[in-house]
Amino acid sequence: MSVLVFTENWDGKFKKLSFELVSYATKLAEMLNTSAVVLSIGPVADEELRKLGNYGAAKILNATGDGLNSLDNQSWVNIIFQVAEKVDATVLVLSNNNTGKALAPRLSVRMKAGIGAGVNGLPKSTVPFVVSKKVYSGNAFADLLIRSEKKILTLSQNSFELVEKPGTPEIENYPVSLDPGTLKTRVKEVHKQTGKILLTDAEIVVSGGRGMKSPDNWGPLIELADLLGAATACSRPVSDEGWRPHEEHTGQTGKIIAPNLYIAIGISGATQHLAGVSSSKCIVAINSDKDAPVFEAARYGIVGDAAKILPQLVEAVKEIKGK
Amino acid sequence: MRILVCISNVPDTTTRVKFVENSTKLDTGGIQWVINPWDELSLTRALELKDDPANNIQQITVAHVGLAGAEPTIRKALAIGADDALRVNADPTEAYFVALQLANVIREDPYDIILCGIESSDYNGSTVGGMLAEFLDIPSVSAVSSLNIENGEVLIDREIDGGKEKVTASMPFVAIVQKGIAKEPRIAAMRGIMMARSKTLKVTEPVSTEPMTEVLEFHMPKPHAACKFIDPEQPKQLVELLHNEAKVI
Incomplete structure (x- = not known):
């Protein structure tokens, strides 16, 4: 046995x-x-x-x-x-x-x-x-x-x-x-992303939703992810709008992940989104709506505008990481 | 060519589930039942393929294992555009049972392409499609995000860790389908709803088998501590808490 x-x-x-x-x-x-x-x-x-x-x-x-x-x-x-x-x-x-x-x-x-x-x-x-x-x-x-x-x-x-x-x-x-x-199935081509942390492997994930307001605002989110050694993710509306690639969509019909830290920025936290991230060990929510359901799932929260808060988080992480 | 789309009947994905009978059964009161989201996308893709005459698809059938209560969901699939439907008249107690019943009806009347959603939003097992392929001893391709037919050859995109593979499979095969296969689920038009009433929905009886698994009890997730709010003027405090208290960065 x-x-x-x-x-x-x-x-x-x-x-x-x-x-x-x-x-x-x-x-x-x-x-x-x-x-x-x-x-x-x-x-x-x-x-x-x-x-x-x-x-x-x-x-x-x-x-x-x-x-x-x-x-x-x-x-x-x-x-x-x-x-x-x-x-x-x-x-x-x-x-x-x-x-x-x-x-x-x-x-x-x-x-x-x-x-x-x-x-x-x-x-x-x-x-x-x-x-x-x-x-x-x-x-x-x-x-x-x-x-x-x-x-x-x-x-x-x-x-x-x-x-x-x-x-x-x-x-x-x-x-x-x-x-x-x-063999009854054959692989004809393989396309692999290189040099990126895979969402499913990542211990820290920084994720953006519609509250990011425009695909042009992703810069500081990506910078924060890079500083933390994190993967980037997004909510379904963001991937449906084409702001971010489909591979980043986390949620019930997208990727289901369980990182140690999930930072949800500008994501309201619909049931379907939380279904994909609820196994995360620690959830942080940053959202301008204090009644957003994401705060019910979060351990830490900030009620405020992502565009103002993100750059300050980047600076604070740089300090802690000694950069 | 004939395509079979296997569909599951699940609570609407926004349902806040509750359980009854000492937490052994789902409280079905007030639940709105829908086609499992991935199955609905599979059906949409099958219909898109049929729309192109070059693909030479004669028939799209939907198959469901479930009791008569699921018929509105099956009729909805017919209204969206499936040509006919099969229902195996049995309570879908577990994936193994469901796959066995589906295999049984497919053996009687084979299909060239069988589509299954990657999981059902109730039991989240991701198992019926693979089991079905093994029962039928035919190939399966999982995590399928695109399916095309070119000159009679089926080309499939399969998601792998950090990328995609383009795969061909010899028919008949089972494709286990995930997000990306179709953009938006197709919606039933009034004409479709009218036509669905007269389409064939064949009901067959199940074959018996020993259960492999059984749900003993459901539990709700443990409630967790309330969210700790940080002053939006002091985001630095958040970083300190993550570093010193939660110890995750």
Whole structure:
């Protein structure tokens, strides 16, 4: 028996998300009196794989072979399924990111495993197996009983603290023979933003709404984000108006994020917007309307005009950062 | 070519949800039910594709797993422009059950492209589309933000961490669709509403299966402390609080 955790890699590198997954799987394995096995798919150097050992992985399997450079759901599901059988996985853990959402449901059918999607903590109990998950876009939580013998959990990003547990895991190569000619989906082009902090990875997010009044006023917001090492985001009306790119839209139908700090500037806080950011650990609201619903979700607030307040915040952050 | 759009019937997204029967059931009193937002965008995109005769799309069907109470939502999809509808007459208790029922009806009468919204705004599972594809043993592409047909080939934009991939998929396949697929949901016109009444809505009975999961109880989020307001003349205080008290910067 084991807990199997799958992490993707990004051009051969892991990121915080991977370490969160391994920390989570290790803690879960402790609850089940077993150990955590990690599966990585695609080319990753041993030195990079060993980093996963810092968070308690007992064993690391590295699936390598032709045709694994891009995600084909069916072939990746085959690999994960075979490895789950090989290591007798009782629980499979994936991220609740794009890749995890693509693979976990298929694996649920293949493994006949009930799925707890988007969990943000360890199970409340393991016998019976009960997890808590967000429902109604964060307006409520549900205690979900997973009845099946095998289980799949997808972990929300930035919801589980890293727990260091250094060890020297066994690294095993798992060769995969995949005929690229048989793949039913093919990637023709890849477009990646470079040099920008990804919204879903960011620990701090600075976000602007209609209260910013014009796309020309984003300068100080971006400066504040740069000083804080933050990603920038926006509300739906702002992306619909084309003031900011769609990728920045946070909210129920846009990106759902859980940074440590979310600064909402000129955002009134419609239910649909808050649904996308309510898991943030600390929310700051700056809005000229003192009755704006965003203040109900915020820990700190300033009632005032963003155009006046933003430059002063920039100066204050510069001071604290010693710049 | 035939397209199937799977739709879910969900509370309007501005609903403040409440629960009854010892917090085990949603209080449906006063709730306005709508087509799940991502499913509505999927349907819109399917209709846009059908509008172009070059794409050679003969039929757009909507499928729903749910009880008769969902029929107004299905009729709305027909009013927007779907040609016909299927309803599997069962309470949609969990994603696995829903996907199994959909797979069952699709096996009887296959489609070339199956569209599912990336999640439903009630259970937020993001699972039905992928499960359906696995039940049918056909390809799936997730996080789809654009779908086009060029010379009979389907071109899909898939969102990845920090970017996009252009992907092709061989038919039949399931596309799991997110924001960007269509700009605004299409709205039903009066003519559409009149026509929807006479369109076919076929009802079939479910196949039985063992439940995989079950919601034991709902909880409301913990109330958090009231907002601490900072003097707008002293924004510096905010930065100090974030640094010293919240310790987030």
